[in-house]
Amino acid sequence: MTVPGRVLVVGAGLVGTSVGLGLRPGGTDVLLADASPTVAAVAADLGAGRLPAGGVHLGSGSGTDDGTDLDGPPGPVREGDEPxxxxxxxxxxxxxGLVVRALRRYPRAVVTDVASTKEGVVRRVLAAAGEDAARYVGGHPMAGRERSGPMAARGDLFVGRPWVLTPVPGTSPEAVDLVRTTAGRLGAVVVELDPASHDEAVALVSHLPQVAASLVAARLVGAPGQAVGLAGQGLRDVTRIAASDPVLWAQILAGNAVPLARQLRLLREDLDRALAALEAVAAAGAPGLPGASDPAASGGPAGSPTGAPVGALARLVAEGNAGRATVPGKHGDAPAVWATVPVLVPDRPGALASLIGTIGEVGVNIEDLRIEHSPGRLTGVTEVAVLPAERDRLVRELRERGWSVPD
Ligand SMILES: NC(=O)C1=CN([C@@H]2O[C@H](COP(=O)(O)OP(=O)(O)OC[C@H]3O[C@@H](n4cnc5c(N)ncnc54)[C@H](O)[C@@H]3O)[C@@H](O)[C@H]2O)C=CC1
Ligand SMILES: O=C(O)C(=O)Cc1ccc(O)cc1
Structure with a gap:
């Protein structure tokens, strides 16, 4: 197992700075470079690594030999700066382009990337890098955030998350080994896929959710304030990633156009099914409204909305249940089935910390935590996910300590 002693991070934003923060504690010497010197300086201040002596020159063609001038001549570079x-x-x-320049600039280094789509990047590197391409290993950590830049970075961002590597037949096994070890040091779980299979997979699990979240959130623009004020946790869950960087995401979506369009067409079919069911319900007269047809007359039990359209709506939600159940738990394990304990938490400073402290005293591990809080309410509901075997004891102990735990 080869461990990199020195790593050069090119692009010190959310992902690059998180890589630096995650590698530094293990003793790796991390050099930071960014098109923006200010971003690189912030990342260094945060403890993600150091700036090479002489400043950072990327793509300027200025010829400065400071170890991070990717347009400079191939090594040797300043001693202590060769990654x-x-x-x-x-x-x-x-x-x-940066991968190809790094391969040329550092003839002994392995080069990897973290871009969210792989087929286009790998194809361009293979076309331009010649035999240097053997030292390139495509990569993609399946971890990130809806925020960009070094200030959003976290050293534990990749812990328990898949990190896809996309070697091709000519890739050197030693290069793959080095990147695999590095991802492992960051706590990630390495998965190898060919670039096309990677792009198909992320179209479904990453890019389709981003489009869906953006479209749902965009419906809120201009909505009456009173409607948005009623929002609960469901809207927050569904729209979290709608806060993502538009320029970055335009590139990601465009870089995976064909597989993503395939997924969106399938979603459109499902939307058409949902619409058809709702229109059929409406045509029959919405249940409970004046003019609604008698359910008994359409073959269902009296007093309940019934018929094929309502069945189609139930099927839609049930299919969602089945899909949701396939989503792995937080560390990529099989889908976790936690027991959930709802606790009413007063809306005052320190109340949540006090709840977490109490659960710690009781000796129960919190597997997940969800806070539902609506403005103007005096309490919020905090859902504490725990191992099912711990549920009853936690409910009892919390109630004994005065916490309100609804049934
Ligand atoms: N945001 C996310 O959640 C995830 C993003 N990724 C991928 O990681 C890569 C970086 O994304 P983020 O860290 O989120 O973006 P970011 O915007 O936080 O950071 C990107 C950094 O690259 C710098 N940069 C731009 N052009 C450059 C150049 N020519 N040379 C050197 N630096 C340059 C920018 O100044 C910026 O600081 C992207 O390829 C993205 O697809 C992968 C996994 C998750
Ligand atoms: O914020 C989230 O939940 C994400 O899933 C982030 C993410 C964004 C882009 C990627 O290429 C990979 C992961």
Missing amino acids: DLVVVAAPPDVTA
Whole structure:
């Protein structure tokens, strides 16, 4: 197992800075470079690594030999600045170009990237890098956030998350080993896929959810304030990633156009099914409204909405249940079935910390925590997920300590 002693991160934003923060505690010497010197300086201040002596020159062609001038001549570079591994963590549209320049600049280094789509990047690198391409290993950590930049970075961002590597037949096994070890050091679980299979998979699990979240959230623009004020946790869950960076995501979606369009067409069919069911319900007269047809007359039990359209709606939700149950737990394990304990938490400073402290005293591990809080309410509902075997004891102990735990 080869461990990189020195890593150059090119692009010190959310992902690049998280890589630095995650590698530094293990003793890796991390060099930081970014098109924006200010971003690189912030990342260094946060403890993600150091700036190479002489400043950072990327793509300027200025010829300065400071170890991070990717347009400079191939090594040797300043002693102490030669990386074993270069991690390109820049936007997708510049990734292939930076990878090719890093391969040329550092003839002994392995180069990897983290771009969210792989087929286009890998194809461009193979076309431009010649035999240097053997030292390139495509990569994609399946971890991130809806925020960008170094300030949003976290050293534990990749812990328990899949990190896809996309080696191709000519890739050196030693290069794959080095990137695999590095991802492992960051706590990630490495998965190998060919670039096309990777892009198909992320179209479904990452890019389709982003489009769906953005479209749902966009419906809220201009909605009456009173409607948005009623929002509960469901809307927050569904729209969290709608806060993502538009420029970055435009590149990601465009970089996976064909597989994503396939997924969106399938979603459109499902939307058409839902619409058809609702229109059929409406045509029959909505249940409970004046003019609604008598359910008994359409073959269902009296007093209940019934018939094929309502069945279609139930099927839609049930299919969602089945899909949701396939989503792995937080560390990529099989879907976790936690028991949930709802606790009413007063809306005052320190109340949530006090609840967490109490659960710690009781000796129960919190597997997950969800807070539902609506403005103007005096209490919020906190849902504490725990191992099913711990549920009853936790409910009892919390009630004994004065917490309100609804049945
Ligand atoms: N945001 C996310 O949740 C995830 C993003 N990714 C991928 O990681 C890469 C970086 O994304 P983020 O860290 O989120 O973006 P970010 O916007 O936080 O950071 C990107 C950084 O690259 C720098 N940069 C731009 N052009 C450059 C150039 N020519 N040379 C050097 N630096 C340059 C920018 O100044 C910026 O600081 C992207 O390829 C993205 O697809 C992968 C997994 C998750
Ligand atoms: O915020 C989330 O939940 C994400 O899933 C982030 C994410 C964004 C882009 C990627 O390429 C991979 C992961």
